Amino acid sequence: MVTKNQIKLVTSLQQKKYRSEHGLFVVEGKKMVNELLEVGLVPFKLFVDNSHELENFNKAELVSASELKQMSSLSTPNGILGVFHMRSTEKNENLDWTVALDAVRDPGNLGTIIRLCDWFGIKQLICSLDTVDCYNPKVLQATMGSIARVDVIYVDLPNYLKTMDYPIYGAFMDGENVYQKKLPEKGVLVMGNEANGISEEISELITERIAIPQFGEVTAESLNVATATAILLNEVRRNQAIQK
Amino acid sequence: MVTKNQIKLVTSLQQKKYRSEHGLFVVEGKKMVNELLEVGLVPFKLFVDNSHELENFNKAELVSASELKQMSSLSTPNGILGVFHMRSTEKNENLDWTVALDAVRDPGNLGTIIRLCDWFGIKQLICSLDTVDCYNPKVLQATMGSIARVDVIYVDLPNYLKTMDYPIYGAFMDGENVYQKKLPEKGVLVMGNEANGISEEISELITERIAIPQFGEVTAESLNVATATAILLNEVRRNQAIQK
Numbered sequence: 001m002v003t004k005n006q007i008k009l010v011t012s013l014q015q016k017k018y019r020s021e022h023g024l025f026v027v028e029g030k031k032m033v034n035e036l037l038e039v040g041l042v043p044f045k046l047f048v049d050n051s052h053e054l055e056n057f058n059k060a061e062l063v064s065a066s067e068l069k070q071m072s073s074l075s076t077p078n079g080i081l082g083v084f085h086m087r088s089t090e091k092n093e094n095l096d097w098t099v100a101l102d103a104v105r106d107p108g109n110l111g112t113i114i115r116l117c118d119w120f121g122i123k124q125l126i127c128s129l130d131t132v133d134c135y136n137p138k139v140l141q142a143t144m145g146s147i148a149r150v151d152v153i154y155v156d157l158p159n160y161l162k163t164m165d166y167p168i169y170g171a172f173m174d175g176e177n178v179y180q181k182k183l184p185e186k187g188v189l190v191m192g193n194e195a196n197g198i199s200e201e202i203s204e205l206i207t208e209r210i211a212i213p214q215f216g217e218v219t220a221e222s223l224n225v226a227t228a229t230a231i232l233l234n235e236v237r238r239n240q241a242i243q244k
Numbered sequence: 245m246v247t248k249n250q251i252k253l254v255t256s257l258q259q260k261k262y263r264s265e266h267g268l269f270v271v272e273g274k275k276m277v278n279e280l281l282e283v284g285l286v287p288f289k290l291f292v293d294n295s296h297e298l299e300n301f302n303k304a305e306l307v308s309a310s311e312l313k314q315m316s317s318l319s320t321p322n323g324i325l326g327v328f329h330m331r332s333t334e335k336n337e338n339l340d341w342t343v344a345l346d347a348v349r350d351p352g353n354l355g356t357i358i359r360l361c362d363w364f365g366i367k368q369l370i371c372s373l374d375t376v377d378c379y380n381p382k383v384l385q386a387t388m389g390s391i392a393r394v395d396v397i398y399v400d401l402p403n404y405l406k407t408m409d410y411p412i413y414g415a416f417m418d419g420e421n422v423y424q425k426k427l428p429e430k431g432v433l434v435m436g437n438e439a440n441g442i443s444e445e446i447s448e449l450i451t452e453r454i455a456i457p458q459f460g461e462v463t464a465e466s467l468n469v470a471t472a473t474a475i476l477l478n479e480v481r482r483n484q485a486i487q488k
Contacts, residue, residue, distance in 0.1 A: 115467070116471065117460075118460045118465075119459070121458075121460040121461075149460065149461065179486060212363075214364075215363070215365030216361075221362075221388050221389065223359070223363055227356065227471065230471045235478075237457070
């Protein structure tokens, strides 16, 4: 039996303010819930609308389809909704490469970048404070479960970068051709905002400006930030793989 | 003065059936309209809702904001709507690399792939007949104008591939590590459907099965098709750039 107050709490978590206040976030669908449980995230509540699922999910509560719909952010809820405690994530300095995002605003882009970090074995994604919240439902959906394996950490990005003693790479339209760079074993890759790229303040902290060469007629358009991140992470890893 | 029949024609073009019947498609926004005009596409009609724009667009017709809204597929129309004749595109065999899509269904993915082809100088994108229509408004929006520079051609894909005398590369989860392949000067890169990958019929025509290596914990997820295309086109071009 779900109470009105619980429904109110769950729907409030669609807003970042309440997610931060309660330290809770919502995911929907069996696959996402299972992936979070597998990596050991702690569920606060699990709601299912079908009694068969009670066998699969220990401690889940049975609700009616209409109650689930009230709590869901989807137009067609898909049978299970999980409220999880946010992970406490600490910065880990013992990693090879880190990705840092400067004001990435589109949830789909952040989700795709988290999924890419997972693919390329980047354990830690550093985000400026004005990057979109990684617990935003659209971000979570786009990660396809990778949120469970990548630590997303929000920091004052200029201060963070100032403490780095590794090279800091940044993607710029007019940077040096990445094919001609020998990428090191350890570094930070900074990717900028969709419309404005890397901000001026952060630009000053970049030690290596890189670019993906363009082969078509040169037009003003840049690549989308998630696409560019895909290509540059591939460059980082292929460099390491080839050297071994 | 726009007639009711014209409004009816323009809104009908939101459906593929009517786009094919009339050989016409719609784009919205100054940037898109300008890019299509620049590459020489022929406008059938241009509608603007502000008389200042009449100076910029030769032969544009002034309509009221409410008439523009009736014709637009956007919730907030952005001042200019162009109806263009589709380009007649012919297969060109004199190219270095071609990308071929097998049943890519998501408009955002197709749009992103067209934009990538433009970036990497791939002049021709071959699509199976069940790939989403490139004149779908969501595809056009995602191309960011690149539709003007890349020929998108719909063909019976198995028949098309049977006539190829270049190597045909296909992306598979269990393909060979692309870092270890020496990619040739000419070839076809086949990318598959979002959920099912490359179909069995097409698989039999692939001469080289390739994969992007995974560096994280190995999970079942594959990369999104647009992201994977980005990485593989980068591999094709870096190979050529390094050899020169």
